[in-house]
Amino acid sequence: MDCCRTARPDTLKRLDASMCxxxxxxxxxxxxxxxxxxxxxxxDGRVATIDRTETNPVEPETADGAYELGPEGSWRGTTAGSxxxxxxxDLAGEFDYALLAGVSRTRMPTVVIGDHxxxxxALLLERVADRSALELEAIATALEETxxxxxxxxxxxxxxxxxxxxxxxxxxxxxxRVRAKDAPDxxxxxxxxxxxxxxxxxxxxxxxxxxxxxxxxxxxxxxHHRVGRIEDGEDIVFVVVLAGHRTEAxxxxxxxxxxxxDEVPIFKKETTADAEFWVHERSE
Amino acid sequence: xxxxxxxxxxxxAGDRTIExxxxxxETVGDALDTLLDAYPDLSAExxxxxxEVADHINLLVxxxxxxxxxxxxTPIDDDTELALxxxxxxx
Numbered sequence: 001m002d003c004c005r006t007a008r009p010d011t012l013k014r015l016d017a018s019m020c021x022x023x024x025x026x027x028x029x030x031x032x033x034x035x036x037x038x039x040x041x042x043x044d045g046r047v048a049t050i051d052r053t054e055t056n057p058v059e060p061e062t063a064d065g066a067y068e069l070g071p072e073g074s075w076r077g078t079t080a081g082s083x084x085x086x087x088x089x090d091l092a093g094e095f096d097y098a099l100l101a102g103v104s105r106t107r108m109p110t111v112v113i114g115d116h117x118x119x120x121x122a123l124l125l126e127r128v129a130d131r132s133a134l135e136l137e138a139i140a141t142a143l144e145e146t147x148x149x150x151x152x153x154x155x156x157x158x159x160x161x162x163x164x165x166x167x168x169x170x171x172x173x174x175x176x177r178v179r180a181k182d183a184p185d186x187x188x189x190x191x192x193x194x195x196x197x198x199x200x201x202x203x204x205x206x207x208x209x210x211x212x213x214x215x216x217x218x219x220x221x222x223x224h225h226r227v228g229r230i231e232d233g234e235d236i237v238f239v240v241v242l243a244g245h246r247t248e249a250x251x252x253x254x255x256x257x258x259x260x261x262d263e264v265p266i267f268k269k270e271t272t273a274d275a276e277f278w279v280h281e282r283s284e
Numbered sequence: 285x286x287x288x289x290x291x292x293x294x295x296x297a298g299d300r301t302i303e304x305x306x307x308x309x310e311t312v313g314d315a316l317d318t319l320l321d322a323y324p325d326l327s328a329e330x331x332x333x334x335x336e337v338a339d340h341i342n343l344l345v346x347x348x349x350x351x352x353x354x355x356x357x358t359p360i361d362d363d364t365e366l367a368l369x370x371x372x373x374x375x
Contacts, residue, residue, distance in 0.1 A: 176375050194374065197290060197367060200347045225374055237375050257375060265342070265367075266374030267291040278291045279373040280340075 021148025022092045025139070026104035026122065029113030031131040033101040042136045043143075045096030050077050050087065052103040085234075092151045097143075107228040109146040111139060121229045147227065152238045155222040159242035162220040168242045172249035174257045176237040178230055187272040192236065192279075194227045197265035201225075204264040212241070212256055217248035223256060225266055285315055285360055290369035293330065297323045306362055312345055313356030315366055330368065342369050 027035045033051055040047040077087075084105060091098050104110045106121035113131050118124055125142055128134050152175055159171060180188045209221040220242040230236055239256040243249035268279040287302040294300045304322060309315045316337070320327045332338040343350040344367040345358055360366070 195290060196374070197288065197344075197369070200344065200367070203347060261372070261375040263372070264374050265290065265344075265369060265372050267369065268373040268375075269291070278295075278370070280371040281292065 020096070021150040021154055022088075022095050022098055023143050023146060024088065024098045024100070024108050024149045025125070025143055025146075026100040026108045026110040027113070028102065028104055028110060028118075029116035029131075031113055035111070035113070035131050035134060035136075036099040036101040039136055039139065040097075040099055042140050043097050046094065047097045047099060048077070048091045048095040050084075050098060050100045050103065052101065088149055089151050089153065092149050093153050093157060098149070106231060107147070107226070109143060123228070150224045150226075150238075152235070152240070155224060155238050155240040158222050159220040159240050162242055164219040165242065167244055168219050170243045170246045170249040172241050172243070172246065172253040174237075174239040174253045175235050176257065177235050178232050180232045187274040189232055189270055189272050191229050191231045191271045193229045193269045193271065194225070194236070195267050195269075196225070196227050201265050205260065208256060208259045208263065212252045215248065215252060217244040218252045219243055221252060221256060223260060225260065225264070227266070285309070285362065286365045287315075287319055288365065288367040289326075290367070291373075292370050293326060293368050296325045296329045298325075299323075306360070310359060311356060312343065312350055312353075312358045312360055312366065315360055315364075316343070316356065319366075319368075326368075329370075340371050342371070343367070344369075 025039070027039075036049050036051070040049055084103065088098060100108070104119045104122045106119075108122055109125045110118060110122040111125050111134070112118055112127040113134075114129065118127075123146070125146070126134070126139065152173060156171060156173065159165075162168070178189060178192050180186075205223050205225070209223055212218055212221045218241060222240045223238065225237045226235070237257070237260065239253050239260070241249045241252040241256065243252065270277055270279050285304060285306050287304065289297050289300055289302065302319065302323070304315070304318055306315070307318075309318055316330075320330065330337060330341050337343060337356075345353055345360070346365050347367075350356065350358055
């Protein structure tokens with residue numbers, strides 16, 4: 001669900017990727033690059049395409065990534081194998097959409113052509129036998145309903161855009177991430193999988209944000225919690241506070257994450273090397 | 285009415301969303317009895333030894349905790365969305 005369209009329906013149009021978060025889509029299988037190209041033409045907003053198919057051989061000896069700048073600032077890139085997440089993080093601040101051909105990742109909405117395998121953890125949006133069977137408009141619509149790719153930077157940009165920003169002397173942030181071990185001999189955590197009560201979770205988070213923002217000296221608060229499978233070392237949750245001074249900023253960040261953990265209907269399943277269990281079962 | 289179950293409760297029931305015919309159910313308590321009759325494996329997860337809803341179980345009526353309403357006497361209609369879940373564990 002997109003924060004912009006739920007929180008501010010009057011600004012439904014995607015004016016600024018940094019405010020809304022970036023929608024991502026992976027296309028796998030024969031003709032993936034062509035589908036990405038056609039889809040880029042249909043989408044309304046700034047689109048980055050990332051290509052890792054055999055049709056665009058990379059030259060890792062010359063660069064880690066090759067990007068081509070098109071008219072009106074849109075660009076396409078050919079990645080050199082590593083660092084997809086840092087690349088997406090960079091793109092998230094500037095683009096409304098990132099379309100990937102021939103590469104997918106956990107939680108990413110994915111369209112599969114032919115009998116190409118769906119990577120574990122990817123979110124299947126549609127599977128078709130042949131790319132001629134794809135309806136681009138339908139995919140574009142379905143894409144709007146998927147979770148946007150939101151980064152810490154996305155939230156920092158949002159609070160900086162607050163009309164009260166001129167009174168701000170501090171931004172404090174909290175990032176929660178997947179901890180592999182709590183003690184040296186722990187069975188390592190491989191991943192956490194989160195589910196949320198759609199709609200009610202957003203309302204609860206919005207209430208916490210607005211109550212914290214009513215405090216003296218606190219100017220803006222933004223929180224985001226990812227859902228689905230999140231691997232060891234990945235980020236889970238962000239809290240960002242824009243405040244007049246550091247003391248209010250730190251307090252609001254701490255209270256924000258504590259209230260989120262107490263009040264927002266989100267549920268965590270832990271996968272370790274030995275077992276899989278819902279976390280509340282072990283923490284009671 | 286519409287039920288939504290999460291985490292361990294969804295696994296115990298084998299379903300995340302459940303549609304049940306309201307028939308004569310007038311209150312949240314009636315609806316809960318109907319649910320637990322249809323999904324007996326849920327009872328052990330939801331009820332304490334006295335047959336009451338356990339303290340750590342959350343029961344929401346259209347997004348609001350039933351404890352902030354009239355408890356199990358809260359009235360329902362055909363469109364009411366009821367949710368049942370264990371302690372939240374985000375973050």
